[in-house]
Amino acid sequence: MIDKPGLTRHTELPFVIELVDGSKIATVGDVEAYLRNLDGEQHQRSYWGIAVRMFRIATTEPAYLKSATMSFQTALAMDGLLARMNS
Numbered sequence: 001m002i003d004k005p006g007l008t009r010h011t012e013l014p015f016v017i018e019l020v021d022g023s024k025i026a027t028v029g030d031v032e033a034y035l036r037n038l039d040g041e042q043h044q045r046s047y048w049g050i051a052v053r054m055f056r057i058a059t060t061e062p063a064y065l066k067s068a069t070m071s072f073q074t075a076l077a078m079d080g081l082l083a084r085m086n087s
Contacts, residue, residue, distance in 0.1 A: 006062040014066040017073055018083035028065075031055060031072055042079070051075040 009029030017025040025031060035052055042048050054068035076082040 007059050007065065011062075011065070013069045015069065017069070017076065019076065019081055020083050021081075022083075025072075028055075028058075031069075034072075045075075045078070047071075047075040047078050 007028050009027060009032065011028040013026055013028065013031070019025070025034060032055070035055065038048060051068070051072045051074070054064065054071040058064040058068040073082060
Protein backbone atom coordinates (compact mmCIF):
# COMPACT_ATOMS: atom_id res chain seq x y z
CA MET A 1 0.00 0.00 0.00
CA ILE A 2 2.78 2.50 0.79
CA ASP A 3 5.61 1.81 -1.65
CA LYS A 4 5.00 5.04 -3.59
CA PRO A 5 7.28 8.09 -3.68
CA GLY A 6 6.44 10.77 -1.16
CA LEU A 7 4.94 8.80 1.71
CA THR A 8 6.61 6.05 3.67
CA ARG A 9 5.48 4.05 6.68
CA HIS A 10 7.52 6.49 8.77
CA THR A 11 5.82 9.62 7.42
CA GLU A 12 4.22 11.45 10.32
CA LEU A 13 0.53 12.27 10.15
CA PRO A 14 -0.46 15.96 10.26
CA PHE A 15 -1.61 15.31 13.83
CA VAL A 16 -1.46 12.41 16.30
CA ILE A 17 -4.68 10.47 16.82
CA GLU A 18 -5.40 9.29 20.36
CA LEU A 19 -7.61 6.27 20.91
CA VAL A 20 -9.81 5.52 23.91
CA ASP A 21 -7.52 2.61 24.88
CA GLY A 22 -4.64 5.08 25.33
CA SER A 23 -2.76 4.11 22.18
CA LYS A 24 -1.73 6.67 19.58
CA ILE A 25 -1.61 6.62 15.80
CA ALA A 26 1.13 8.94 14.59
CA THR A 27 2.49 7.64 11.27
CA VAL A 28 1.23 6.42 7.92
CA GLY A 29 2.49 2.96 8.94
CA ASP A 30 0.34 3.07 12.09
CA VAL A 31 -2.71 3.81 9.93
CA GLU A 32 -1.82 1.07 7.47
CA ALA A 33 -1.51 -1.48 10.29
CA TYR A 34 -4.83 -0.36 11.77
CA LEU A 35 -6.65 -0.57 8.43
CA ARG A 36 -5.24 -4.03 7.73
CA ASN A 37 -6.76 -5.24 11.00
CA LEU A 38 -10.31 -4.00 10.46
CA ASP A 39 -12.82 -6.75 11.08
CA GLY A 40 -15.47 -7.84 8.57
CA GLU A 41 -18.17 -5.72 10.18
CA GLN A 42 -16.02 -2.60 9.98
CA HIS A 43 -15.26 -3.30 6.31
CA GLN A 44 -19.00 -3.09 5.64
CA ARG A 45 -19.32 0.41 7.10
CA SER A 46 -19.18 3.16 4.49
CA TYR A 47 -17.04 5.48 6.58
CA TRP A 48 -14.27 2.89 6.81
CA GLY A 49 -14.43 2.39 3.06
CA ILE A 50 -13.99 6.12 2.61
CA ALA A 51 -11.02 6.19 5.01
CA VAL A 52 -9.33 3.32 3.13
CA ARG A 53 -9.87 5.02 -0.24
CA MET A 54 -8.60 8.35 1.07
CA PHE A 55 -5.37 6.76 2.33
CA ARG A 56 -4.94 4.93 -0.96
CA ILE A 57 -5.21 8.29 -2.75
CA ALA A 58 -2.79 9.94 -0.31
CA THR A 59 -0.13 7.33 -1.07
CA THR A 60 0.04 8.62 -4.65
CA GLU A 61 -0.87 12.24 -3.91
CA PRO A 62 0.73 13.21 -0.57
CA ALA A 63 -1.11 16.56 -0.60
CA TYR A 64 -4.20 14.58 0.47
CA LEU A 65 -2.60 13.23 3.66
CA LYS A 66 -4.40 15.68 5.96
CA SER A 67 -7.78 14.91 4.35
CA ALA A 68 -7.09 11.18 4.60
CA THR A 69 -6.09 11.56 8.26
CA MET A 70 -9.30 13.47 9.00
CA SER A 71 -11.34 10.76 7.25
CA PHE A 72 -9.59 8.08 9.31
CA GLN A 73 -10.20 10.07 12.49
CA THR A 74 -13.89 10.39 11.59
CA ALA A 75 -14.22 6.63 11.08
CA LEU A 76 -12.65 6.05 14.49
CA ALA A 77 -15.06 8.56 16.05
CA MET A 78 -18.05 6.87 14.38
CA ASP A 79 -17.04 3.59 16.02
CA GLY A 80 -16.48 5.25 19.42
CA LEU A 81 -12.75 4.57 19.34
CA LEU A 82 -11.45 8.15 19.30
CA ALA A 83 -10.33 9.74 22.57
CA ARG A 84 -10.74 13.31 21.23
CA MET A 85 -10.98 15.13 17.91
CA ASN A 86 -7.88 16.80 16.46
CA SER A 87 -7.35 18.96 13.43
